[in-house]
Amino acid sequence: MPNVTMTVNGKKMSGNVEPRTLLVEFLRETLGLTGTHVGCDTSQCGCCVVHVNGDGIKSCTILAVQCEGADVKTIEGVANGDELHPMQAAFREHHGLQCGYCTPGMVMSALDLVKHNKNPSEQQIREWLEGNLCRCTGYHNIVKAIKAGAEAMAKARP
Amino acid sequence: MYNFEYHKAKNVADASALITQKPEAKLVAGGMTLLPTLKQRLAKPSDLVDLNGLSELRGIKREGNAVAIGAMTRHVEVAESAEVKKAIPALAHLASHIGDPAVRNRGTLGGSISNNDPAADYPAAVVALNATVITNKRKIAADEFFQGMFETALQPGEIVTAVSFPIPEKAAYMKFPNPASRYAIVGVFVAKHKDGVRVAVTGAGPCVFRQKEMEAALAKNFSADAIKSIAQKQDGLNGDIHASPEYRAHLVGVMARRAVTAAG
Numbered sequence: 001m002p003n004v005t006m007t008v009n010g011k012k013m014s015g016n017v018e019p020r021t022l023l024v025e026f027l028r029e030t031l032g033l034t035g036t037h038v039g040c041d042t043s044q045c046g047c048c049v050v051h052v053n054g055d056g057i058k059s060c061t062i063l064a065v066q067c068e069g070a071d072v073k074t075i076e077g078v079a080n081g082d083e084l085h086p087m088q089a090a091f092r093e094h095h096g097l098q099c100g101y102c103t104p105g106m107v108m109s110a111l112d113l114v115k116h117n118k119n120p121s122e123q124q125i126r127e128w129l130e131g132n133l134c135r136c137t138g139y140h141n142i143v144k145a146i147k148a149g150a151e152a153m154a155k156a157r158p
Numbered sequence: 159m160y161n162f163e164y165h166k167a168k169n170v171a172d173a174s175a176l177i178t179q180k181p182e183a184k185l186v187a188g189g190m191t192l193l194p195t196l197k198q199r200l201a202k203p204s205d206l207v208d209l210n211g212l213s214e215l216r217g218i219k220r221e222g223n224a225v226a227i228g229a230m231t232r233h234v235e236v237a238e239s240a241e242v243k244k245a246i247p248a249l250a251h252l253a254s255h256i257g258d259p260a261v262r263n264r265g266t267l268g269g270s271i272s273n274n275d276p277a278a279d280y281p282a283a284v285v286a287l288n289a290t291v292i293t294n295k296r297k298i299a300a301d302e303f304f305q306g307m308f309e310t311a312l313q314p315g316e317i318v319t320a321v322s323f324p325i326p327e328k329a330a331y332m333k334f335p336n337p338a339s340r341y342a343i344v345g346v347f348v349a350k351h352k353d354g355v356r357v358a359v360t361g362a363g364p365c366v367f368r369q370k371e372m373e374a375a376l377a378k379n380f381s382a383d384a385i386k387s388i389a390q391k392q393d394g395l396n397g398d399i400h401a402s403p404e405y406r407a408h409l410v411g412v413m414a415r416r417a418v419t420a421a422g
Contacts (some may be wrong), residue, residue: 002164017163019206022198043194044338046260055234056264061193062264065164066210112259116238130340131258 006070009077011054017064026064035075035104043115046132049105050074056112075104088148096145098136110146159196163205178315183207187269190261211287223325229268229318248329252279257340259296265335268318274310277341281366285358286347292320307364326351336400344409348359348417350380359390362395362406372414382415
């Protein structure tokens with residue numbers, strides 16, 4: 001079995017995988033990072049979004065071996081110790097979740113959005129969430145949370 | 159997913175040699191179609207040859223009156239490219255509406271056209287802009303490249319390396335997306351060139367096609383009114399749970415008129 005090494009949330013991690021092992025399987029089953037969820041397994045729901053070399057991607061649609069040497073960030077790497085990231089804090093403040101299953105993917109996608117667009121409008125947020133399905137909330141509070149989170153991130157920047 | 163052997167291609171020649179030696183091998187670019195296909199066990203390649211990491215296949219360059227885009231250039235890069243936005247804004251617009259943001263961060267131009275999904279967006283741009291598909295072996299004209307449902311002119315061992323898009327006088331792409339997948343139920347790319355107009359339709363039939371009746375009318379008078387009375391024939395169009403052939407035929411007219419208006 002090939003050995004794969006990547007930086008996950010700032011730490012070098014490695015493990016033996018089959019060529020067909022998906023990144024999300026490596027994260028959850030080999031590394032025990034179960035914050036990244038698998039909702040559909042058909043590349044549609046966005047629950048498994050993580051950042052690979054800074055880009056939001058679906059970790060169920062990339063092989064672990066393709067991430068050799070990559071810099072991977074999962075939801076576990078977003079907070080600063082016990083202090084929530086402003087985007088996470090905004091999700092809590094605005095109740096941007098109900099069951100919480102889609103939330104890790106929502107937060108990772110929201111952070112990818114802010115990378116592309118520091119001050120997104122409501123419409124831009126809704127369009128960005130085309131790849132993230134939530135079956136509870138109707139999206140309203142998620143959109144509010146992302147808007148507030150982006151504003152908080154802008155303020156936090158020097 | 160069935161298991162396979164994985165190879166990271168060192169360069170295009172290496173990738174070509176690998177897929178030539180192993181007839182059941184497949185290339186993987188962005189993997190946005192291939193990986194879901196493998197997960198559903200709809201394909202069983204013996205080997206995957208990964209083109210990610212071949213930086214020579216990435217990038218966007220203005221070359222005279224054309225924009226050349228490397229095969230491994232991601233949709234997001236085309237969507238956000240200042241060069242593409244300036245030279246062919248319709249192409250940047252098209253790329254910005256493929257799938258969703260996570261798909262656009264991985265999916266590639268070369269992967270999209272080599273797969274030739276009947277509902278993919280890029281084939282419409284390649285045909286309407288009269289682009290040239292460049293491979294490791296030759297140059298292929300857009301009209302020859304797309305041959306049928308999931309079928310292209312690519313031969314065994316042949317790999318798309320870039321696509322050269324001539325810059326039109328004006329152009330626009332309008333699609334009626336499937337609300338879940340964002341694939342085109344119908345998408346129409348209209349481009350006015352110095353020597354004529356090309357209208358390419360994706361999503362409606364088994365393969366991208368040119369609407370030549372509209373092209374002739376628009377060459378004389380580039381306005382939505384000029385194609386108002388042209389009805390797309392239903393024969394041979396796709397029918398599925400999303401739309402009947404009749405509905406798709408209707409949408410071809412609507413999207414074409416919107417595209418002409420958007421092109422200005």
